[in-house]
Amino acid sequence: EVIHATWGGGGARTLGEFVQKPFSDQTGIETRVVEVPNTAGAVRSPTASQYNAVTVTFFEGVGLSGTDLLEGFTDEEIPEVKNLPPEVVIRNEEGLIVGIPTYFAYYGIVYNSDLASAEDFKSWKNLADPKWKGKLAITRPVYAAAYDLTMLAHANGGDAENVEPGVETLKGLIANALTTYTSLAHMNTLLGTGEVTAVPFYSTRVWHLQNEGQKNIKIVIPEEGGLMLAYAVVSPKGAANREETRQYLNYLAGAESQVAVSVEGGGIPTNNTAKLPQAYLDTLGTTREELMKQMYVPDWKVVWDHHEERINMVEQLMSEAAK
Amino acid sequence: MRKLTPLTKTLGIVLLLMLPAPIVIVFGASFNGSGYIQFPPDSWSIRWYIEAFTDPRWGRAVLTSLWIAAIVATLITAISFLAAYFTLRYAPRISGWLELAIFSPLFFPHASMGVAAVALMAAMGIVGTPWAIILAHLMVTLPFSYRPIHVALRSVDPDLIRAAEVLGASELRALWDIILPICRSGILTSLLFTGIISFDEVTVTMFLIGPDITTLPVQIFTFIQDDASPVLAAISTLSVIITFLAILLLERVAGLSFFVQRQSG
């Protein structure tokens, strides 16, 4: 049996129905989804080995690759890797594959179209415009340090290594923020009720809200690009059924599963051979290739290495903004 | 003389009615037709209730929470009863210290407690099993169970058990025949109160769940990480109703006086 831990909510159901079921039908290997509130936490917990596969954010996957917690696989074991963009395959120091990117979402600026337009957010720098005072939101320091700061640095000519250029814009964003949001549900509510006009947010969430009938929630990719956020599946060390898990991971790396998940959840496959249905491309309003061009992929390893100090920095920025 | 001035009375009533307000709001929001939580609802619908009942994850979580709550309530009540009886009868001198120890978890920040618990349970190799959750809940509920039982036992005439012994009963027999039935309301209070706490506990529990086990509040918490559909409000409303029924039951069978008895003296 292969047990796959992921976050709760709609994603878990999609995974079970559109990935695991066909996989089990094809291979006869039993699979199961379990929901946990904190997947990276689950991998780091002393009991991680009860899961065969765990979905984590790409960033966390990179962070985990530096630990001794993940099972490594060779390229031969996961043949589908050849179809994945190499920069999104997570490898450990020995070069073994420890994280399979499944699909990706991206970080753009999400806004309520009743209160603002795409024109308002042509650039990430617009977030610092004082006219949005009290109308924006920002994520908690732990994510702001990894995502917002990196993206804003890039928008101002910096990169993962040199985030200094992004600091000013981040300060502006912080100054404009009504609150930090603590959960996606929290943010959905704030956007939906119009209490927040715009926020750096996840593309999949927007797609989801639109599906739920919230047509006034839209996302824009500013001219500097969007931050590519892939989801990675890792296998904790010591988990049972390595062979079945290997087959499962390979399946996750394949185009078939990625397309299925993407279509259901609003994501985009990482597998280069993936062919998205036309209907889905219509709702996205763009193509995979087009999107890939707009994506900014920072060196997550560098981001991870500086994570703790940058959290401290963002915390202090936020605290200063209060004065 | 036994009456309040109208002003105080009105003030008391108004403040009292504020207490359930947020719950009423959640209740109202659960009938919202649109895709996010809102009050007053812009359209009415019971679709979230239908979803709550048809999605097997919720049912499973509710059942798990219920049976864990039942086991925790029973165990902790038995544990508290034995401890309270022993100290009251044989070791009144340590009773102050014991109470201090028993109440100390109350002063411990819950987030830290979850972390602490997971470290311990991992060392014992039981994370992800129901035992980890049950054990952690025992730690969390001990003060809430000990209090009403201690109060109940303290008000029992200690000569009753001696009377039973003089009549030829062994101590255990006397406890079972005499003291247990007499402390009924304290015991029921403990059972239901700890049951409710266990049923609602999330902060510590979320560190301890595993592939085969998750509880309702953790499921809710997990759910809101990713989703904000009013199904949450519907589920919340259902859990409020379960809590309400439990309290009502308690009021019927044991009264609520145990909540308002002084700790000591």
Added chain:
Amino acid sequence: MNTGEKPTLAKGLMLLPALIVLGLFFISVIMLFSNAFVDRGGFSLKYFEQILSRPDYHVVFYRTVLTSIVVALLAVLLAYPIALLLWRSERHRNMLLIVVLVPWLVSLVVRTYGWIILLGPKGFLNAFLGWVGVIDTPLKLMFNDTGIVIGLTHVLIPFAVVSILASLLSIEENLEEASRVLGANRLQTFRTIVLPLSLPGVFTSLMVIYLASVGAIVTPLLLGGITEKFVGSQIYQEVMATFNMSKAAAWSICLLTLSFVSLVILKLIERRALRGQE
């Protein structure tokens, strides 16, 4: 029950299960605390030093304490009339008690969500006040200290009601009548007899509410704004997002120390106020 009866060893076993539960609790706490002094495998006071040296962290502690004091005072103030009401309505006391207890026992997350719906700029309360015409622009009730205070106070009022009520109920039956016979009117009786005698309940509430508030996580997370961080929410973040157990442990130790110091101070005040009462 004190009778000097001596237990046999076998009877001592009755205490064992409780001791096991307590023992496990304390072991787990020690395991957690020992983390605080470890960084990358070696002994370190890094996180304590960080707390001491960073002004923004000082603010977190300071805010936590100050907000908690406000919450404790406010909760007691608002709970007192409710307690009086329950005290005096012997016949309906149980029914009213249910109204107090049910919100108390309902999951914290659920209650706090209710407040989000109520308090937001577009929330029910603002909409209502706007509709009535009391206000033009929405009041800022959430994502700031006001939100935290409202949320925490609401969550903790029931405890104050219950313990103040307990104190009121333990006031001996005829004291008020005695005071009347001695010439006191209603207000004098309340001020000199009822109020002082209910102080034990008031102090219990202050203490427990303060402690609960200082250690709060969910409410500050959900109702606080960008900077309204609490010690509890910081610990939560270290545990749940950055997996920095050492930092979480260090913060826990500081929080406990702070609680303990506050407790001692409160006890001293209580001792003074209750001079003479057992």
Added chain:
Amino acid sequence: MTSATQTMIRDAAVGSIDIEAVSKSYGDAEVLSEVSLSIPAGSFLTLLGPSGCGKTTLLRLIAGFISPTRGRIRIDGRDMTDVPTQKRPIGMVFQNLALFPHFSVAENIAYGLKLRRVDAASIRTRVDKFIHLVGLDGLGDRRIAQLSGGQKQRVALARSLVLEPSILLLDEPLSALDMQLRKQLQFALKDIQKQLRTTFVFVTHDQEEATMISDRIVVMSNGHVQQVGTPQEIYADPQNLFVSKFIGEVNQLPGRVQAVGQRLAIATGAGTVDLPSHVARGHDPAVGDSVIVCLRPEKISIHEPGETLAPDMVTAAAVVRDALVIGPLTRVTLDAQGTRMVSVRMTDTPGRIASGQQVQIAFPADSARVFAPLSADMASAFGEDA
């Protein structure tokens, strides 16, 4: 307990209470029925009756905690209907004392004076004076919890007396104490009352206490006044069987009236007795009526069989069952033709009484009392089944 100062001795005309046809109902239950009572200023009146008879209710009416359903209460002639408790010239000592636990002894006593805005110096002297009066010198700073039962009692008394009320209501103030202390405080109370000439309305359900302490006793039962009189009157001449049984011990001979007129002939288990008809109380016996002949134990004397006795003595043959020495008194239990009779006499009385001895018992005909049997609700006060 030492002498009160002169200043505190009041004009004896202040402190009278008139209770005029007062009734009190709670819902449907009438707990006081048409109680009328006139309490002279400066007297020591005791309300005596079984539990639940309405004693406390009557005190609470006088204090003004509750209002009568019908009737009115006057104090010194003034209608109290609209006078709130704190304006009435009364003090009260509660059964549970109701001392303020958060005040010291002196603070408790000073409380009423403070409310009256007496200046601090006068408060101090007056408190000291009353602490001394009730014999608590040196204990002024003690906390209430640090006092013994008897000391608490005295604080409660001082707290009320310091205000020099013209009336003091005392609701079973001694019932929580043990025998020794109780006896001691009974005398102390009486002393203080005599010194201060305050009107005391004292409640008890202990008849011995009532007899020891009061000028007049009101015997109550079921919300009705049964009899009012001095302790001696009530003991010697009870007006009905309830009073007779409730006060002191009594021998009861159930019987049936055989003849009426100048004298009553009543057939009892111990033979037919012939009594002057004025011994009937509370009713007019007719031939065939069931009645109870009552005899106080000390009226029954024990004689040798065949000894000649005065003509007005009623006699019967009996066998001694048992003689019990209780301090100064010996209590002799006798069997008079199957009826149990009790006689008491001084332990020193000459003449040996032994178990099984054949004797002649005798009582003066006019020392007997003849009553109608108890109604069912009154019988229950004695734990008897109707």
Added chain:
Amino acid sequence: MTSATQTMIRDAAVGSIDIEAVSKSYGDAEVLSEVSLSIPAGSFLTLLGPSGCGKTTLLRLIAGFISPTRGRIRIDGRDMTDVPTQKRPIGMVFQNLALFPHFSVAENIAYGLKLRRVDAASIRTRVDKFIHLVGLDGLGDRRIAQLSGGQKQRVALARSLVLEPSILLLDEPLSALDMQLRKQLQFALKDIQKQLRTTFVFVTHDQEEATMISDRIVVMSNGHVQQVGTPQEIYADPQNLFVSKFIGEVNQLPGRVQAVGQRLAIATGAGTVDLPSHVARGHDPAVGDSVIVCLRPEKISIHEPGETLAPDMVTAAAVVRDALVIGPLTRVTLDAQGTRMVSVRMTDTPGRIASGQQVQIAFPADSARVFAPLSADMASAFGEDA
């Protein structure tokens, strides 16, 4: 209370208790000191003493709830040291009764039999028998809460007696009841004890109760036995001042010994009295010693001034202060040259006694007792300051 059946009358040789030099300490405090006591089977023994003197402790030792610090207890000659409570041949009636509130009357009484696995039919007959014995016929199905105080008392008694223990311990079983009921049950208890010939060890701090009910009384104080004897012995011939004061009323004349020998001359406030030296108890008075001369009130007779009295009478001039009629007895308070004296006599005694009257009082010289003054710790039992 009706006759017990024959089968229940036990062999009078069963049920003796021997307490051999038993001491009991709690920490540093010794609450019983070297108590030795031999209680014959079938007797009614009462432990009498002020609060805290160790009565309950002694009962608990006999019952086996606690063990002696030193000494041993035998029942019917058998050492009880290692016998647990439930194996001892005892029953116990607790002060607060300790009835099981969730059982009916019959279930309470049946509980001990059930524990002994007696078959249901026998249980039923035996329970009925004892319900009848204590006079509760028809109340078997009542809940405890539906009973009156006296009825509860009887259930507690029946519950213990149904097991036919050879010893019954009763810890102040009547103290919670009011006077009327208490008197009634005192007799009932004594009756039942006589019928069943069970050894009763009864605790009270009420001396009147002790006198009424017991074959023998043990007077205790501060963990020591002060005197053991029949009620009469203890009343008439107390061995020390404590016993004298504790049992019944006593007039105390503090004095100083002036001469010793065949007779004692003692200077008191009411003049010098001349007594036969055998009236000294518990000590050998020497010239100059402080002593207390004690006189029972009934030994003091009141005479016209100048009336000639028998030569063995000690006399003094006095003034009547007060005469209080308490049922059959009149209590006369007198002032003998500044010393307060109390005399009692039958209310019917001829000769008017009025307040302020000059009289001569007299008592037989050998009716006085001379004791050493109380030690400080004993004085506290009477609320006296040492």
